[in-house]
Amino acid sequence: MQVALVGLGVMGKNLALNLIEKGLTLVAYDTNPDAGEELLSCAKTQGTAERLHIVSDLHDMVRRLEAPRSILLLVPAGELVDRVCQDLVDAGVGKDDIIVDCGNSNYKDGIARKLKYQNKFEFATMGISGGAEGARHGPAMMASGSEGGWERIESSFEKVAASYNGESCFARVGQSASGHFVKMVHNGIEYALMQLIAEIYQLLRLGAGKTPQQIAEIFDTWSEGELNSYLLAISSHILKLETTDGKALVDLIDNKVGAKGTGLWTAQNALELGIAVPSLVAAVQARHLTNTGDTHAAKEMTYAAKATERLDIDLDELKDAFHLASLLCYRQGLALIKGASRAHQWKVDLAKTLQTWRAGCIIRADYLDQIAEGVEFIDTLDTQVKALRRITGAAVSTGLAFPVLSATQNYLATLSTPSNGHLVQAQRDYFGEHGIKTHSGEVCHLTDLVEIDAKVR
Template identity: 85%
Template sequence: MQVALVGLGVMGKNLALNLIEKGMTLVAYDKNPEVGAELLSCAQSLGMAERLHIVSDLGDMIRRLETPRSILLLVPAGELVDKVCSDLVEAGVEKEDIIVDCGNSNYKDGIARKLKYQNKFEFATMGISGGAEGARHGPAMMASGSEGGWERIEPWFEKVAASYNNESCFARVGQSASGHFVKMVHNGIEYALMQLIAEVYQLLRHGTGRSPKEVAEIFESWSEGNLNSYLLAISSHILSLETEQGESLVDLIDNKVGAKGTGLWTAQNALELGIAVPSLVAAVQARHLTNTIDTPAAKEMTYAAKSTESVEVDLDELKQAFYFASLLCYRQGLALIKGASRAHQWKVDLNKTLQTWRAGCIIRADYLDDVAQGVEFIDSLEEPALALRRTTGKAIATGLSFPVLAATQTYIATLSTPSNGHLVQAQRDYFGEHGIKTHSGETCHLTDLVEIDAKVR
């Protein structure tokens, strides 16, 4: 099997080595000749150089490939993707060739590109998760589309991807550009889980007075059971690291958190689709709050330091709360994917989606089987639900910040206890005559039900 790869950055280089290791012949290009030389050197040291061809221009790459061609793009999202696609058209790609955008592109751009290039070549999308290590040894691969070109390369991607219980973590999850949407939501869940772990650390460190090393030991013990996950494992390791002087590594790191955009896109698309994912949105806003000093509204968002309170925490209850909150973060993401699939008629298969997340990716976790069981299973978890409620109350009482923990408790409480929406409906109609809907399903106005004093109005 022949395939070409454009873009030899960290992800591209490692995926290239994975591809040739699995037996594919790879033609690779990057505008920076030094990274091509570095890749070739790595392939030579591994004894795989005979399956790798580094080219200096896209025209040479096209000429070396047998038709119909399969070309992977691992270039930064945005204008550069279109630039490379246009250059490939000029270089001679044909209608039967398939070009797969494997970067973190916005799914809306993928939809537009499928239309833009439909008479030039087959344009497909695929989200890849797992970082450099995953790309090298087996990532999660969330592909989409029904292009005929997939039939040529799908069997190879099944080998290149990570595997879980002898099942590949590659799948075509749905139609159109749904692969990039699924990867976007994957990253939104990733934001929420990272922030949730950080908040549990915050509660244990500053709420109960434990050291980072002590919190690391707690996380490590949780990882030995059904809470085992990649993010919890690396958090335990990070918290155990100390300098030669015995200083905790995390105490030397600035509090500002960066982001590359996919979390923001998740929040924006959820709002556009009218699907509530408060835990995922709270995680994005939590990152923004760490950077308030650099915003135009810095002075208006800077407040004096406040004292906090200590609290006693039952570790078993905290563990159950963390487990339950984690499940709800995943379920919110899946609800967003399902809602987008219906709106865009993508026919996304949630079981296939979860299969791609079981190994190789950043949000892999042993409890994904529990996530897959759905709402009925979550409804049966009475003790963990109570643990989340109690833990959230104790956490907030410290005066410390717990945006995802609080948002997750609000999410489940709003959907499972009496809400206050009826008063908000009445307020909207009172000042704007937007109408209200009664329990009987009737749509009317407040004035149809009661007489309101004109002076108050």
């Protein structure tokens, strides 16, 4: 199997080493010649340099590939992807060749590119998760696009990807640019889970007065059971790190949180599609709030420091609350994927999507089997539901901030208890004549049901 790869940054270099280690012959290109030399040096060290060909330009790369060609792009999202695609057309790629955008591109760009290049080559997308380590030793790979080009290469990528219980974490999850949408939502879930773990840490640290080492031990205990996950494991490891003079390393880190955009895209697309993912949106906003001091509105968004309160926490109850909140973060993400698939007619396979997340990626967790069981399983978790209510209430009473924990409790409560939407809809009709629907199904206005005093109006 022969593949080309354009872009030898951190992800590109590590994926290239993975590809040739798994037996593929690779033609690689980067505008920076030093990147190619570094890759070649690494390949020699691992004894696979005979399967690697570094080229100095795209024309040479296209000439070296046997048709039909398979070319992977690992370049920064945006205009550069289009520039490389056009350069490849100029270099001689044809209609039977497949070019796969493996970067963190916006899925809307992928839809546009599929139409733009449909008579020049086959454009496909693939989201890759796992960071540099995953790319090197086995990432989660969420591919999409038509079957023509993928049929030639998917068996190879099944070997390159991570595996879980003998099954590959590579899958073509759906049509068009759904691979990038699934990866975007994966990142949105990642935002929520990271923030949720940080909130549990905050509750234990400032609410219950525990040390970072003690919290790490609690996380380790949870990880011994069904809550084992990559993010919980690295959080425990971080909390154990200390300086040479015994200070917790986490206390030396600035409180501002960065972001690269996929979490924001998740929130924006959920709002556009009308699908509620409050835990994911709250996580994005939580990051924004850590950076308010850098905004023009800083003075309007900065308040005097407030005292907080301590409380006693039942660790078993906290564990149950965290368990349910984690499940609900995933379920919100899957609901968004399902809604987008329906709207765009992508035919996304949620079972395949979950399979790609089982290993290699940032949101891998042992409880993904429970996620797969769906709402029916969550409806059986009565103990966890009560724990989430009590823990959320107690947490908020400390005066500390718990955006994702609160949003997750509100999400579940809104969907499982009586709603207040009838009053809001009545308000809308009162001032805007938007209409109301009665329990009998009749669509009318408030004035059709009762005479409203004009003075109130």
